[in-house]
Structure formats: structure tokens, C-alpha cells
Amino acid sequence: FAAQVRATIGNDSAGLAFFRNQGPVFYLGLPQPVPEYDKLADIDNAIASGRIHWVIVRQRDLGLMSFKSERVTAETLYPWEPKEHGLNSMVLLRVLPTTN
Numbered sequence: 001f002a003a004q005v006r007a008t009i010g011n012d013s014a015g016l017a018f019f020r021n022q023g024p025v026f027y028l029g030l031p032q033p034v035p036e037y038d039k040l041a042d043i044d045n046a047i048a049s050g051r052i053h054w055v056i057v058r059q060r061d062l063g064l065m066s067f068k069s070e071r072v073t074a075e076t077l078y079p080w081e082p083k084e085h086g087l088n089s090m091v092l093l094r095v096l097p098t099t100n
Helices: 001-010 040-048 059-064 083-087
Strands: 016-019 053-057 067-074 090-095
Touching: 001 053, 001 067, 001 090, 016 040, 053 059, 059 083, 059 090
Parallel strands: 016 053
Antiparallel strands: 053 090, 067 090
């Protein structure tokens, strides 16, 4: 998953954020820390400010996201893994521009 994220975001690592997780921070090997948000209002504000273009979120929290986004890649899940693991799996979202 970390390799897929790096390949997808390219040099836009400053535009990446985590929501309610620390994601694969070690495996990403990014030159700067990645902001972490635990509250919806905080991540919504960061996105509205234009600072955030990518969000790594757990599958279980996807329904909470109120900003427009598209699912780009996700952690690989296998049929033998328990449902709980699927809910905890990470997903990379691309923040889409809003039209007013």
C-alpha cells in the first residue's frame, strides 16, 4: 500500500494527510511529517484551505468523509482475512475540487 501511495502522489507529499490513523508513515519515507486529523471539522478546514489533496483513511471511516473525493488505491485484502481487518484497511482518497 505504501508503495502504491508513493507512486500515486508523486512529489505532492506535502498535500497528504491522515484521518484517524497514522497510515504507513514509516514505509512512506517522506521528507516531512504528515499531518494527522482526528476531527472531521479539522480535516474539512484543512481541505477547504487548499493544503490537503490526498487523505489516507480507514475503510470504516469512509462514510464520515464530507468532502468530494475519489478512491484511488487501497490496502490489499484477502478472502481469509476477518471482516474487522477489512474495516481497518487503509484507503487513499484524492480530494476533488468543489464547484460553487
